[in-house]
Amino acid sequence: MQYYIGIDLGGTNTKIGILDSRGNIIDSGFIKTDSNNMDRTLNLIWEKAKELLKKSEVGIEYIVGIGIGIPGPVVNKSIVTFFSNFNWERNVNLKREFEKITNIETRIENDVNIIAQGEAIFGAAKNKSSSITVAIGTGIGGGIFVEGKLISGNSGVGGEIGHIKLEKNGKLCGCGQRGCFEAYASAKSLIKEAQERLELNKNNMLYKEIGGNLEILEAKHIFDCAKKGDQFSLELVEYESDYLAMGIGSLLNVINPEVVVISGGISLAGDILLRSVREKLKLYAMPPALENFEIVLGELGNEAGIKGAVALFY
Known part of the structure; x- marks a missing residue:
């Protein structure tokens, strides 16, 4: 079975979920977002994700992809031109930064685009x-x-x-x-x-x-x-x-x-x-x-x- 990690990055809280290939949530949790420190937040997300994986008894080797929804414009599922309500740098290649931490393929998209894709694939517009x-x-x-x-x-x-x-x-x-x-x-x-x-x-x-x-x-x-x-x-x-x-x-x-x-x-x-x-x-x-x-x-x-x-x- 293949699994994925879904991340919903918010200004106050960031939600993290472990999902199977059918989009079912195995387990989920959240962290407090540090809107002033990107590196700290990314590391906290990964630590929480590993905690959820351990709790769910899903090995990291079974995670084939990580998706992140971002409050801001995203280019090529990689570069965040700016983060709405975040004091993070502009034009950050967040895909590259998170892959450095996880060694797992990561794709980035605007948070509302993410919701739209979720409804299109799994929800009301399926x-x-x-x-x-x-x-x-x-x-x-x-x-x-x-x-x-x-x-x-x-x-x-x-x-x-x-x-x-x-x-x-x-x-x-x-x-x-x-x-x-x-x-x-x-x-x-x-x-x-x-x-x-x-x-x-x-x-x-x-x-x-x-x-x-x-x-x-x-x-x-x-x-x-x-x-x-x-x-x-x-x-x-x-x-x-x-x-x-x-x-x-x-x-x-x-x-x-x-x-x-x-x-x-x-x-x-x-x-x-x-x-x-x-x-x-x-x-x-x-x-x-x-x-x-x-x-x-x-x-x-x-x-x-x-x-x-x-x-x-x-």
Whole structure:
């Protein structure tokens, strides 16, 4: 039996998993990421991986590949042009650095591309020739998978769908530009919109749900109240679904995938959001792009990162 190590490198924690060739997780764990010291973090990852191998009774000689998901653009599954929220060097050949430590073939990819590949190989887009995964959380990331390959582009920024433009001179985005998809449809932007509305309208279930404390508001509160019929929250779902449909519709017109997979925290909204997005897509996508097309929720959840890292070898 062949085995793999999947690594999901995060700003706070790094998840590590031992997986078999079918993508099943044998064991997993995590370490605290040292965002100021790359060498220390890489060595800690390897020590944890060896600990998991020993616990799982899998010999190192049976590990045929290591996949790592990185928060940042990656070129040729090797070079990380920069690490988002990390004080690590730019243009690092992380593949080479980790292979020096492990002597095992290592492949690197952007973390959202990793999730997209995981959903394409093992999850909601399995057996589809083309899919786009839209990861919606604090920001919006994306991964485009066509005919067995990720589209990562010339300099590794392929799939940065959160920064397609929906409004000219619109809301300021974290990237420094204005009018981005992410500035309108991410969980963070939805919460900000809700807070602004709650300042003006306190006569609703949502305001009572959070006890009037706008600082603790989460997207989950909005969707939970909407499911209970709160009109104020339902209007926020309409706002979110309209911008989601606008952004996804643009992607459908360009890529024409068989399926779009919604992952990330906002996917917990479930059908109340998806139903609205499906209906509004008719306003933004060309009719042929909606033929034989599905929009679904991701299946891999918290395992998407480590499973997707292993999918780099498929």
